[in-house]
Amino acid sequence: MRILVAGGTGVIGSRVVPLLAAAGHDVTATSRSAARLLPAEAAGARGVVMDARDAVSVDAAFDQAQPDAVVHLLTDLATEDFAGNAHLRIVGSRNLVDAAKRVNVSRMVAESIAWVGEPDAVPGDETVAIARDPDSGDSLFPAVETLEREVLSLDDGVVLRMGLLYGPGTWYGRHGTLLRRAESGTVEASVRRTSFVHADDAARAVVMALDWPHGIVNIVDDDPADVAEWGPALVWAAGGAPIRITARAQGRSSSNAKASSLGWVPQHPTWRDGPFDLL
Numbered sequence: 194m195r196i197l198v199a200g201g202t203g204v205i206g207s208r209v210v211p212l213l214a215a216a217g218h219d220v221t222a223t224s225r226s227a228a229r230l231l232p233a234e235a236a237g238a239r240g241v242v243m244d245a246r247d248a249v250s251v252d253a254a255f256d257q258a259q260p261d262a263v264v265h266l267l268t269d270l271a272t273e274d275f276a277g278n279a280h281l282r283i284v285g286s287r288n289l290v291d292a293a294k295r296v297n298v299s300r301m302v303a304e305s306i307a308w309v310g311e312p313d314a315v316p317g318d319e320t321v322a323i324a325r326d327p328d329s330g331d332s333l334f335p336a337v338e339t340l341e342r343e344v345l346s347l348d349d350g351v352v353l354r355m356g357l358l359y360g361p362g363t364w365y366g367r368h369g370t371l372l373r374r375a376e377s378g379t380v381e382a383s384v385r386r387t388s389f390v391h392a393d394d395a396a397r398a399v400v401m402a403l404d405w406p407h408g409i410v411n412i413v414d415d416d417p418a419d420v421a422e423w424g425p426a427l428v429w430a431a432g433g434a435p436i437r438i439t440a441r442a443q444g445r446s447s448s449n450a451k452a453s454s455l456g457w458v459p460q461h462p463t464w465r466d467g468p469f470d471l472l
C-alpha cells in the first residue's frame with residue numbers, strides 16, 4: 194500500500210515508519226521540519242514537510258503521497274503545550290479527514306488516548322462514553338471527541354485508544370520529562386486509574402490496525418494499576434524517594450480484550466517488568 198504517516202517523527206511515528214517500510218509499503222512520512230525527517234528517509238520513507246493546521250499544506254502532502262491509507266499520529270506534546278495539542282487534534286484531524294475524502298481514501302488509523310472514559314473502578318471497553326472535563330478549562334476531552342468523530346466518519350476509520358506510553362523516547366523514558374520529576378519524588382498523574390502501553394507495542398498495533406475493521410480499539414497492556422502503586426514504583430526506578438503522588442481525576446483504566454481478539458498481544462504485558470524500561 195501507499196501509506197501517508199502524518200507525524201512520522203514522533204514517539205510512535207518514528208517506530209511505525211521503519212516497520213511499514215520493512216513490510217514493503219510505499220511510505221510517506223511527514224514533519225514540520227525537513228531535518229527531522231532524515232531518520233524516516235534513512236528507513237526507506239519519502240519525507241514531506243507538512244503543517245497539519247494548514248489545509249493547503251495537508252492537501253499538498255496528499256498530492257505527493259497519493260495514499261491508499263493514512264496513519265494519523267499527530268500530537269503536539271514535545272513542549273507540553275496542551276492547548277496547542279488540543280487545537281492540533283481538532284484542526285489537524287479535520288484537515289486530514291477532509292483531504293482523505295477529497296481523494297476518496299477511506300482507510301485511516303488514528304492515535305487517541307485511553308484515559309478519557311467516565312470514571313469507574315472496572316476497566317472499560319470501547320463502548321465507554323468520553324467523560325466531561327475533569328477540571329474546567331481543560332480542552333483535552335472535547336478535542337479527543339472531535340478527533341474520534343472525524344476519523345470514524347470515514348468508512349474504514351480505526352481509532353486506537355492508547356494507554357500511557359512508556360519506554361525509550363517517552364516522558365517516562367530514561368531522559369523523559371516525567372521521569373526527571375520522579376527523581377525528586379513527585380508524580381502528578383492525569384488520572385488515578387491508569388493503563389500503560391509500551392511504545393513498541395503501540396507501534397505494532399498501528400501497523401496491524403491497517404487491516405482492522407472500522408471502530409475503536411483500546412491499545413493497553415494487561416496490567417491496569419492505581420497511581421498509588423505505579424507512582425512510587427516510578428520514583429524508585431528513577432532513583433528518588435516518594436514525596437508527593439497525586440492524580441487530577443479518578444479516571445478509568447481500559448480492557449484490551451478487543452485488541453486481543455484482533456490478534457494484538459502486547460510483548461510488554463505489564464509495566465512491572467523492568468519498570469518503565471529503566472533497569
Ligand SMILES: NC(=O)c1ccc[n+]([C@@H]2O[C@H](COP(=O)([O-])OP(=O)(O)OC[C@H]3O[C@@H](n4cnc5c(N)ncnc54)[C@H](OP(=O)(O)O)[C@@H]3O)[C@@H](O)[C@H]2O)c1
Pocket residue numbers: 199200201202203204205206223224225226229243244245246266267268269270271272281306355356357358362363364365369
Ligand atoms: N498516550 C500517551 O501517553 C502519549 C501520546 C503522545 C505523546 N505522548 C508523550 O508526549 C511526548 C512527545 O510526543 P512525540 O514524541 O510523539 O512528539 P510530538 O511533539 O507530540 O509530535 C508527534 C508528531 O506530530 C507531529 N506534529 C506536531 N505538530 C504538528 C503540526 N502542527 N503539523 C504536522 N505535524 C505535527 C510531530 O512532527 P514534528 O515535530 O517533527 O513536526 C511528530 O511527528 C512523548 O515523550 C510521549 O511520552 C504521550
